[in-house]
Amino acid sequence: MHFSIPSRSADQTTLPGSPSFKAKSRASSHRTSYAPSIFARLRSLIFHPAPPPHSSTAFEKKRRPRRRTTVSLLVIAFVAAAAVLLTILYVAFANFATMDPTGPHVVLVLGLDNTKYKDDYLAKVVENRQEYADAHGYGLYVRYVSDFKNLVHDVTKQGWQKLPLMRSAMHENPGSTYFWYLDQNAIIMNPNLDIESHITDVKRLNSLVLRDVPVVPPDSTIRTYRHVPADRMKFIISQDHEGFQTGSFILKNEEYSRYVLDAWFDKLYQEYKFEKDEKGALEHLAQWHPTVLSKMAVIPQRIFNAYPNGVGEAMYQDGDFVASLVGCDTPERSCAREFERLWDDRGRVVN
């Protein structure tokens, strides 16, 4: 050990072993014996590490494992293996039990009005939907809208009937995820597009969502949200120049959708005589209730609701997914004829 005589006052005596930077202590100057301090001990440990404990020199007889040890080890191993196996089985079965085996991933919902339209036209519409559903393994839920006329407040307002229809579809298909309502007077022109990649896939939806657009064009105060991520959106709908177009919309099978459909269909909204019927009610809901608007995704109309006689962005072009014959139930037009024209031009499924 090496020590240095400190160049300090004389009352601090430096003894061998004590560090020169030690705190002054009066007692130390009166010490008669050598007391190694903590620091000294530490230093000695660092510079002269302790000798290794004695063990390797002595010959250690390897202890033969006794039978009891073997048996207990085997028992432990068996129990552990059994526990692991049982856990795997339990998890597998638990998942299996909660997995709803029934139900296609997407269900198309179609409401037929057999009071105003001829059966052969309706049959063509069903065939169009069936073609599409078969091509992609989707479900098809078809009902006559007259089934729901007791629930609707005013039967002449056709638009309201789609709400209990959708609710019924969701109620009867608990295993399905997406429900796409498409009006009867519309035709799927390009059946090669599937719903997931064309609309509902999160990345795709994120690119389609129109953010910060007025809920009621052209300039309502309430606008769609800017920062809600697409994976939280559960209600996909489009707008035309007038407002929300409920001829084609997608709902996810969750609490939110049941809430929206039930609240939207409330008797007081039906009785209120909104100008645009259920479209007006939806606009009202979206503007007054953020829990509704926050999960709505407004996407461009041409994605799934293009108009063949539309203008500008709404206009149907070749290759578009759906052509919607909205407004064809007026006397000047004929839904069946327009449908027929488009039927021949429709795209076929490419296998």
Next chain:
Amino acid sequence: MKDKDDRLFSPASRTSRMLNRLRRLPTRLRQVLLRRRVLIILLLIVSWFLIFSESGVPFFPRLRWGSSKFVIILAVNQGGGVMQWKGPKEWAVERTSIANKKAYADRHGYHLAIQDMSIKKRYAHEWRESWEKVDVIRQTMKQYPKAEWFWWLDLHTYIMEPSISLEKQVFNRIDNNTYRSLADYNPLNLPLEIPFVDNTHQINLIVPQDCGGFNLGSFLIRRSEWTDFLLDIWWDPVFYEQRHMQWEHKEQDALEHMYSNQAWIRSGTAFIPQRLINAFPEGACAEQRGDKRIFYSQHDHDFVVNMAGCEWGRDCFGEMEHFQKLSASLQQNSRWWPFSK
């Protein structure tokens, strides 16, 4: 480390002295424990009860385990003296009610949110001067982000049996204590069945029914997505415009309307027999005298009494005093017969 040197030499530095003391601590501890055995055992017993007993140890402050999952929302200052003067009797009633809820909350470790319901008179008549309960519940849910169940209590209520916890009264056997079907008791004659109701849905709202319909004087609501939707849709300008003249009880009537028309509301709502959390005194629901489902019975040790409507034609102060005295005497009697229930 045990160093032989320590015994021979007195350590010089303060650090080594302290270390020595620490080293000797286990020995000291052992000596103390052995010498004061009885005291130590007594302390252990008391701390056991402090920690694990539900009702706490007398004369000791209650230990709380952190945030409770129950919040009692007490609506006080109804009207705030704006429409009617608040005299000494009103103040006394308020004091009694608050003290009663505070004692109950302290005893069981629940949070108590005392919310002011004074009329703000910010708006003209045809606007939203109503449905305040909804706003208050939303606000309280924000204030207590970890709590799960919120128990709304009107001012004119009194907890008669403070020894009963909410878990014991309602939640431990929630499926037995609540009912979903209106088949047995339907004072409003609401439609028994509407399409698309899911009876396996989680219960998020527990509401008692009195002789005239739902009673929101004492009810329970759970934090959930369903509740967020309910609190949002509960007030709507179209509903308000069409019905506020008919809906005397504001949010109560709105809820009744939504319950009859919207299936998702039915899925999440359950009813609880009135006497479990909302028993009435003789004066309320006077037409239904003798109806065993409605009125408070001291013999059965009903939990809470709600002096509903006492401010119209009855004496709130008198009723509150009566129930306060009754509760005190019931507690005293039960102390000698703790298992008599």
